[in-house]
Amino acid sequence: MLYDRIFAGALLVLSGLIAWTAFHFDVPFQYEPLGPKAFPIILSIMLAACCIWLIAKPDKNAWHPNKEVLTKIIIGLIIMVVYAALFEEAGFIIATTIVGAIFSWLFGEKPLKAFLYALALSVISYFLLADLMELNVPTGLLLGDL
Amino acid sequence: MDILHYLSIGFSVALTPLNLGLVLAGCFIGTLIGSLPGIGPINGVAILLPLAYSVGLPPESALILLAGVYYGAEYGGRISSILLNVPGDAGAIMTTLDGYPMAKRGEAGRALALSAVSSFFGSIGALLLMVIFAPLLSKLAIQFGPSEYVWLMIFAFTCLATMVGKRPIKTVVGVVIGLLFATVGVDSGTGILRFTMDIPNLFDGVDFLVVVIGMFAISEVLVLLESWARNDLKLTPVGKSFVSFSDLMAVKWVVLRSTLSGFLIGVLPGTGASIASAVAYGTEKRFAEGHDDKFGEGDIRGLAAPEAANNAAAAGSMLPMLTLGIPGSGTTAILLGALLMFNITPGPLLFEQQPNIAWGLIASMFVGNIALLVLNLPMIGVFVRLLSIKQSYLVPVIVMLTFVGIYSIHGDSFDLFFMIVLGIFAFILRKLGFSLAPVILGLVLGEVLEENLRRALSISGGDWSILLNGTMTYILAVATVAALIAPKILKVLKK
Helix, strand or coil, X not given: CCHHHHHHHHHHHHHHHHHXXXXXXXXXXXXXXXXXXXXXXXXXXXXXXXXXXXXXXXXXXXXXXXXXHHHHHHHHHHHHHHHHHHHHHCCHHHHHHHHHHHHHHHCCCCHHXXXXXXXXXXXXXXXXXXXXXXXXXXXXXXXXXX | CHHHHHHHHHHHHHCCHHHHHHHHHHHHHHHHHHHCCCCCHHHHHHXXXXXHHHHCCCHHHHHHHHHHHHHHHHHHHHHHHHHHCCCCCHHHCCHHHHXXXXXXXXXXXXXXXXXXXXXXXXXXXXXXXXXXXXHHHHHHHCCCCHHHHHHHHHHHHHHHHHHCCCCHXXXXXXXXXXXXXXXXXXXXXXXXEECCCCCHHHCCCCCHHHHHHHHHHHHHHHHHHHHCCCCCCCCCCCCCCCCCHHHHHHHHHHHHHHHHHHHHHHHCCCCCHHHHHHHHHHHHHHHHCCCCCCCCCCCHHHHHHHHHHHHHHHHHCHHHHHHCCCCCCHHHHHHHHHHHHCCXXXXXXXXXXXXXXXXXXXXXXXXXHHHHHHHHCCCHHHHHHHCCCCHHHHHHHHHHHHHHHHHHHHCCHHHXXXXXXXXXXXXXXXHCCCXXXXXXXXXXXXXXXXXXXXXXXXXXXXXXXXXXXXXXXXXXXXXXXXXXXXXXHHHHHHC
């Protein structure tokens, strides 16, 4: 099975959903001839046509990930999700230290060195970003009263 | 002279201490980002955009900073091309062909210096052309009505589809996905909600920054994870960096030609630095045939041509972005999105009504290019040393900056999760051979396209023939057809 076909098939279903949703928009009043429905419907028809073409003439699969690579990508994704979940709750410094250390380790750093690097990075960046640039950086558990 | 008057306004904006500092910072960061393999100008601009927005820079300053990163990266891309044979960004792919052989011969310093000077002349040449053509183009564009704008955008998308990537159909899919993203949220005409799936965060539309960062930066981290392998790249020693007068004389016509073609290709919507450098290299190779031609083995002409062209294209792609509101490349699409976030609509009126932004940017590019020449000649050693930053140090910084940047806009974790979802989607697109620039172009132009289409049909009372009404619409329609069939004709001619 070619990846192009799977992807185009999924997009084809999506374009159908879009067209159906757009067709059923509840428009109470409208002053112009085209209205809010037409543009999405035109686009979904174009998308559907392109997808049918892609299903008929797909490219060969150029991507052959092995297990090791896939695991690495999935670990990377999981850590990013964890980062997003921790970011507000645990705060910038804790979240960045944990996530930064794992990323640094994934890219070949020794565990202890990765942890120390991430710790330094998060503490220094916190003060740069929050105090110097006055960005909205969550404090979370640490430094709650600063 | 009008132009001199406006330029003086521009320089008075560009030379304020804040903006001067931002130009220098942008150029430095840009060179660094460009020189690091993997992180191209698009990613650099994308990562910095939310930070520039949240810090509260005035629009012209934010634009000056981000543009500095953009053209700085076109300078920086050559460093790793020459020293490592790994292009730092897409525009520097052709630079590896003759740059790396020169470095292997022990002429890395000569190659770096000559390519920096070529880049400089390419940029300055294109900027001068821009100063001349920007007022003319905006005068022409001021007469454009909704029908003309619809055609202009269709033309841009056609150019993109036929010139970028191997499969035009995949580019079209990308554009349509981007356009559909743009329809999410409240419809400005009727106030109804479209495709929001009852998620309050989407009522305002899909946040441009979340899409850009998710699609570029997050997917880039995934790509880096995939491609990373434990090998320490060996840097070629630079040696003495110098520019000799005889080298410059040998490439003066090459640089001039490449600047012109690079500028033109940059102005064409959708086609950017990577195509410009490929075209310039190919042209010069044909010119040089039989004249002591050592292309591919370290010919200085093969080094100067793509570098002059990709920098000229970077400047050239700003012209349609500023005067028409149609970006000339993926990166300028992000710059356009940045302007829209500041509630500034680029277009013909920008030059009249807000000369401090349009001309301030142009003036800052003159300043920036001079700064880049200084950064890239005497200070080249600094960047060469930075090139050996390990990815284990770099990736945590990238991830951290993207998360901080996105969180700081609304202070809502929803954006972070949404960004990751978009990153996964973009990663799949990249792996299947779709490029991401069309999606961003579609997203940026979607609202304008729909608005103009609806306005045109309101004027005509629903009659579609308004789209072919007036000389300019015919010209643009013919240009669109030409862009559609030109590549096919060229292919036949080559045979």
